[in-house]
Amino acid sequence: MSKKIILTILGLLILLIILFFVGRQVVLNSRASTTTTQLPTRENSYIFASPIQAQGNGQEKIRINVFLLDSQGLGVSQKTVTLSSTPMLNIEAVQPQTDDFGKAIFNLSSSLPGKYQISASTSDFVLKQQLSILFL
Numbered sequence: 001m002s003k004k005i006i007l008t009i010l011g012l013l014i015l016l017i018i019l020f021f022v023g024r025q026v027v028l029n030s031r032a033s034t035t036t037t038q039l040p041t042r043e044n045s046y047i048f049a050s051p052i053q054a055q056g057n058g059q060e061k062i063r064i065n066v067f068l069l070d071s072q073g074l075g076v077s078q079k080t081v082t083l084s085s086t087p088m089l090n091i092e093a094v095q096p097q098t099d100d101f102g103k104a105i106f107n108l109s110s111s112l113p114g115k116y117q118i119s120a121s122t123s124d125f126v127l128k129q130q131l132s133i134l135f136l
Contacts, residue, residue, distance in 0.1 A: 040068035040076040041070060045069050047131055053133065054135055058090070058110065066081045067104075075099070083119070088110055089108050089109070090110065093106055094106055109135075114135055115132060118131040
């Protein structure tokens with residue numbers, strides 16, 4: 001092979017490697033927008049718990065995360081989230097206002113064992129999804 005062909009192949013290989021790492025860095029560094037003018041949508045927003053059960057001794061806690069997302073799946077910041085349940089649950093609002101990722105955080109505890117339904121809402125809507133948690 002001539003030097004010209006080898007140099008061309010080497011140049012293309014270096015270009016592909018550079019494009020791979022530049023593209024990878026863009027994906028890894030992307031974040032939910034903090035400047036979105038969109039409102040959160042009921043269909044894209046969700047709630048989850050971890051763990052879904054704990055001891056009903058008033059000490060153990062279940063962490064509830066609520067994500068408010070717009071129609072493009074980006075987090076909507078600066079929205080206040082409230083949780084609804086029975087009065088037997090102690091709801092601690094760790095971060096009731098959504099952050100740059102659209103996440104709000106709550107801790108739940110109970111002194112009374114039982115299964116409880118949790119729902120989340122904003123001033124605009126109630127999330128479609130509800131959770132069932134269990135205190136033993």
